[in-house]
């Protein structure tokens with residue numbers, strides 16, 4: 001039952017995948033530039049601009065790339081109707097997600113809530129499309145990760161729209177815990193399963209394994225943990241948060257057990273998708289250990305967690321997990337056939353050494369280290385975005401597209 005991935009010009013949605021990835025990279029520049037100027041204290045930004053930094057990164061970069069990967073993963077045999085629907089969704093996403101992210105820099109009023117509902121509609125649309133495709137694909141552990149993640153982002157997005165409405169109108173459309181429930185649902189419930197899925201995909205490239213029982217548990221546990229964490233914060237049932245964090249932890253333990261062997265064999269000197277995948281895997285483990293420490297230390301009351309520690313947690317996830325994993329996939333799509341090795345090394349090591357410095361500076365309150373590591377991390381990411389943009393524009397990337405096919409399950 002062996003089937004392997006091949007490259008083809010027939011992939012129905014390859015241009016849409018490449019378009020989403022390209023727009024995501026353009027929008028991410030806004031986040032990175034604000035991050036560098038903020039981290040070096042060159043500019044003291046308003047809260048509005050910082051919120052646009054957050055959402056250009058989380059919606060414009062991460063969510064847009066998750067949409068691109070969903071089309072790639074679920075779309076190989078899409079029908080004409082499904083291709084048309086996907087094209088309409090792509091158009092909606094490349095307009096609404098960046099526009100909503102920028103709205104944060106402009107207003108707290110109704111306009112933000114209205115734009116938020118359009119962005120939310122795009123998330124719901126992609127979730128419905130993935131469900132529509134589900135019966136026609138061989139379900140692998142990676143597919144399950146995307147399903148769990150996109151489903152949770154619908155819940156997180158709904159809370160986000162209600163939060164925006166509450167802030168704009170003062171109307172009590174959301175319990176007081178909603179302010180914490182939104183970021184927690186998104187950063188934990190949405191990003192952990194999709195981070196594990198993207199890392200597994202890049203680590204095993206070009207092969208995907210059909211979902212085994214262990215693989216299913218690996219994705220089901222963070223999904224359940226994410227929903228429990230959302231409920232614990234939304235309904236302020238504090239004792240539930242440490243339990244939810246433990247359930248997430250169990251899913252990550254399975255992830256490590258399933259991939260430790262392959263991760264050990266990765267050559268750290270060579271720029272490969274697998275190297276990015278292992279960096280993302282290490283960041284997932286560090287993140288989940290830190291979440292459990294914070295949940296235990298503060299007895300589930302995240303209001304008591306110092307802002308710097310939450311920022312460290314968020315950036316371990318946004319850069320350590322998701323940006324590493326997405327750069328791993330960009331290395332697959334934007335092939336370079338051996339050219340640009342120095343650039344690939346600079347991007348990988350610069351981004352990750354910068355990230356470690358940035359996280360340590362936040363946890364240790366070391367302003368000098370933050371001013372040194374933020375530009376290193378930021379400049380490395382900007383270099384990566386420039387290199388991948390050039391490669392995506394190359395004929396190779398647009399004319400032959402790597403297709404993903406499932407192989408029989410292993411534990």
Ligand code: HEM
Pocket residue numbers: 051054055058059063108116117119120123156157158160161163164167182183186187190191314
């Ligand atoms: C349709 C989707 C989304 C909507 C409607 C939305 C809406 C919001 C709103 C209204 C706030 C509060 C802003 C304020 O305090 O004025 C917020 C904060 C936040 N959101 Fe979102 N958001 C969305 C997607 C996301 C995603 C995908 C992530 C992460 C993966 C995310 C992470 C955060 C974080 C971390 C904060 C807290 C920022 C801070 O307080 O510094 N959001 N969001």
